[in-house]
Amino acid sequence: xxxxxxxxxxxxxxxxxxxxxxxxxxxxxxxxxxxxxxxxxxxxxxxxxxxxxxxxxxxxxxxxxxxxxxxxxxxxxxxxxxxxxxxxxxxxxxxxxxxxxxxxxxxxxxxxxxxxxxxxxxxxxxxxxxxxxxxxxxxxxxxxxxxxxxxxxxxxxxxxxxxxxxxxxxxxx
Amino acid sequence: xxxxxxxxxxxxxxxxxxxxxxxxxxxxxxxxxxxxxxxxxxxxxxxxxxxxxxxxxxxxxxxxxxxxxxxxxxxxxxxxxxxxxxxxxxxxxxxxxxxxxxxxxxxxxxxxxxxxxxxxxxxxxxxxxxxxxxxxxxxxxxxxxxxxxxxxxxxxxxxxxxxxxxxxxxxxxxxxxxxxxxxxxxxxxxxxxxxxxxxxxxxxxxxxxxxxxxxxxxxxxxxxxxxxxxxxxxxxxxxxxxxxxxxxxxxxxxxxxxxxxxxxxxxxxxxxxxxxxxxxxxxxxxxxxxxxxxxxxxxxxxxxxxxxxxxxxxxxxxxxxxxxxxxxxxxxxxxxxxxxxxxxxxxxxxxxxxxxxxxxxxxxxxxxxxxxxxxxxxxxxxxxxxxxxxxxxxxxxxxxxxxxxxxxxxxxxxxxxxxxxxxxxxxxxxxxxxxxxxxxxxxxxxxxxxxxxxxxxxxxxxxxxxxxxxxxxxxxxxxxxxxxxxxxxxxxxxxxxxxxxxxxxxxxxxxx
Numbered sequence: 001x002x003x004x005x006x007x008x009x010x011x012x013x014x015x016x017x018x019x020x021x022x023x024x025x026x027x028x029x030x031x032x033x034x035x036x037x038x039x040x041x042x043x044x045x046x047x048x049x050x051x052x053x054x055x056x057x058x059x060x061x062x063x064x065x066x067x068x069x070x071x072x073x074x075x076x077x078x079x080x081x082x083x084x085x086x087x088x089x090x091x092x093x094x095x096x097x098x099x100x101x102x103x104x105x106x107x108x109x110x111x112x113x114x115x116x117x118x119x120x121x122x123x124x125x126x127x128x129x130x131x132x133x134x135x136x137x138x139x140x141x142x143x144x145x146x147x148x149x150x151x152x153x154x155x156x157x158x159x160x161x162x163x164x165x166x167x168x169x170x171x172x173x
Numbered sequence: 174x175x176x177x178x179x180x181x182x183x184x185x186x187x188x189x190x191x192x193x194x195x196x197x198x199x200x201x202x203x204x205x206x207x208x209x210x211x212x213x214x215x216x217x218x219x220x221x222x223x224x225x226x227x228x229x230x231x232x233x234x235x236x237x238x239x240x241x242x243x244x245x246x247x248x249x250x251x252x253x254x255x256x257x258x259x260x261x262x263x264x265x266x267x268x269x270x271x272x273x274x275x276x277x278x279x280x281x282x283x284x285x286x287x288x289x290x291x292x293x294x295x296x297x298x299x300x301x302x303x304x305x306x307x308x309x310x311x312x313x314x315x316x317x318x319x320x321x322x323x324x325x326x327x328x329x330x331x332x333x334x335x336x337x338x339x340x341x342x343x344x345x346x347x348x349x350x351x352x353x354x355x356x357x358x359x360x361x362x363x364x365x366x367x368x369x370x371x372x373x374x375x376x377x378x379x380x381x382x383x384x385x386x387x388x389x390x391x392x393x394x395x396x397x398x399x400x401x402x403x404x405x406x407x408x409x410x411x412x413x414x415x416x417x418x419x420x421x422x423x424x425x426x427x428x429x430x431x432x433x434x435x436x437x438x439x440x441x442x443x444x445x446x447x448x449x450x451x452x453x454x455x456x457x458x459x460x461x462x463x464x465x466x467x468x469x470x471x472x473x474x475x476x477x478x479x480x481x482x483x484x485x486x487x488x489x490x491x492x493x494x495x496x497x498x499x500x501x502x503x504x505x506x507x508x509x510x511x512x513x514x515x516x517x518x519x520x521x522x523x524x525x526x527x528x529x530x531x532x533x534x535x536x537x538x539x540x541x542x543x544x545x546x547x548x549x550x551x552x553x554x555x556x557x558x559x560x561x562x563x564x565x566x567x568x569x570x571x572x573x574x575x576x577x578x579x580x581x582x583x584x585x586x587x588x589x590x591x592x593x594x595x596x597x598x599x600x601x602x603x604x605x606x607x608x609x610x611x612x613x614x615x616x617x618x619x620x621x622x623x624x625x626x627x628x629x630x631x632x633x634x635x636x637x638x639x640x641x642x643x644x645x646x647x648x649x650x651x652x653x654x655x656x657x658x659x660x661x662x663x664x665x666x667x668x669x670x671x672x673x674x675x676x677x678x679x680x681x682x683x684x685x
Contacts, residue, residue, distance in 0.1 A: 003647045014647035056536045057649035064646035071634035075646035131559045132529030
């Protein structure tokens, strides 16, 4: 199977095929046979060009987080079918879908800085989440109108929870 | 030697790594343990490590770990004869120590009176002056008026520091560099102190420029022995939170060390201290003068550093003296051997201005090997709760000298794997390879503010590693896809975490 792999501004097309003792990896047309396996869940050990690596991997949204040498790499990995699908949906509703404010860490809502129907500017504070004794203000990335507020002050929220939905400004449609 | 345990059963009124640390000490002495836990900590390791465990309330600590009534109720119900408070929570709460005494349970720590003297900065300062302990030049009494502030600051000489009497954690503190800044700074400090502590008393001190934070571990018993276990240097701090600690202090000359440790035991003697405690000093790099800062009347987070260089188990010693026995060693028997370093591992992202980052731990492999110790209470799959301190664990190493200890710390940090949450291991890796830290003499409490983001930066990773990461990610996606297809094809429920089932399925797939 072939994957479109991105890391920062690096982009590669990587095809992976099983071998008895590892994988045949074709990266941008170059074929490499790797000795590799998963000795434990989430750990890929591999010998690449004579160098031994142990990489911690776990699935994240739209890719894999790979950690080696103490450095974390958030790698985008999608296959051709996903990519085609995304182009389709992105083309139909992408620009007009607005923005959803969500939290990357679980916490508690300590303040809502907007009300439904408010018009907001890029960079405007929307909601304040407290976690581990620290307050964190989440901001709008784009201008828009507050369409939906899914939480209340005092409510505990999980990581990744959608908090506030901002619809695009009417003239942007 | 008498092998009778000092207590039969100890209730550990804490959570996390320190609760586990104390329970280990108890178990080694043949003492049964009782854990208490909040609803958020039901699966925590300190609960599983204890002989008995009781849920004492909801997740917020005010409703659980700080509930004195619940703790005493559990002590009574379980027949615990002592309560070990760990650090934080109720460890420096004189009211709780009194309540323990009234309930007939030994509080492992000093008397409420000692705690009260040291708990208030003004009374601590007075007591230390009386005991002949050097303090930073300044007022003993809170400032009565702005006029007095102007007069005293001029006497001491600028720069000066305004500090809240009831303060802590940097709140109500203001550095004043020139006379014209004094009155606005005084108003700001008073208002911050009133808002934070409900007490707007402020006093003024000389500002010691570029100080090191050097502290002395003491141990006192009820027989009048006041011993010290040498110093720790904790100068690497961020917003008054220590991040790296070591012993010996790399710049302290022997004469200064002897003077400082002697003064620390004088401080303990002056307040009839009992138990393990820490006398903190500001050390002036330029003049070699040192000044009393405060005394922490409890076990410290960084106590393992002292354990590594002395070979003394401080929790054992605390329990022995709390039971009324003499300290299990004399001053002559204590030596400072080699060098130890500790780094605090926090669920904080240094790349995002050290923002706290709770979450679920995915992969976890702690370093092991010679002279490496990890004090923690976590496991793969552990959900870091949002309710408590972000400090999760401590990595401590020992080496024959400072250079060997730094090399060992680098090696241990390289072995450490911790994914799923953001944390500060990359920061520690950067420090351990940072020339000014390795050289050591210029480190002071402004180290992080001065260097971080300048010549002290987080590793970016090499181009080769980035390529390996991309290949690994593609392989992982490939395996995830095979597993998803395999699960759909077989129709059987798949256990995503079951490595054996997965390995078996992969083998089967490859044969077909």
